[in-house]
Amino acid sequence: MSENRREENISRKRAVALGYEVTRDSAPTIKAKGKGYVAEEIISRAKEHDIPIQEDKSLVELLSQLEIHEKIPEDLYEVVAEVFAFIYRVDRDQMTKN
Numbered sequence: 001m002s003e004n005r006r007e008e009n010i011s012r013k014r015a016v017a018l019g020y021e022v023t024r025d026s027a028p029t030i031k032a033k034g035k036g037y038v039a040e041e042i043i044s045r046a047k048e049h050d051i052p053i054q055e056d057k058s059l060v061e062l063l064s065q066l067e068i069h070e071k072i073p074e075d076l077y078e079v080v081a082e083v084f085a086f087i088y089r090v091d092r093d094q095m096t097k098n
Contacts, residue, residue, distance in 0.1 A: 015039035016063040017046065018072070018080065027071040028080050033064055052090040054083055 017032040019025075032042050046053055059079055066072065072080055 011036050013039040013043075014057075014060045014064055015042040016060050017042055017051075018063070018083065020084065025071070027074075027077070028084070029071050030063060030066045030068050033066075033068060035064075050094075052087045054086050056083070059083070 012035075014035045015033065015038075016030060018028045019031040020028040034042055043053060045051075056079075059076075062076060063072070
């Protein structure tokens with residue numbers, strides 16, 4: 001891949017990190033967000049810490065409009081619940097492999 005093409009791909013990349021602490025939070029919150037190289041760093045750190053990653057451009061677009069530490073709105077609960085269900089399955093599969 002040419003360097004220009006790589007730069008183009010990075011500049012389009014977006015990432016949002018969600019968090020939810022059941023004993024503390026009433027809803028999932030935005031923990032980090034960014035585009036370009038910041039998105040690359042969010043993804044890289046998630047991989048370093050074995051945090052599951054799910055790609056959903058539409059959801060990232062919606063969540064990117066929120067501020068860091070902001071709770072997700074109720075109208076996104078269902079779709080975000082699907083993301084957390086995905087993470088739960090990945091975690092469960094990892095535990096059964098170990």
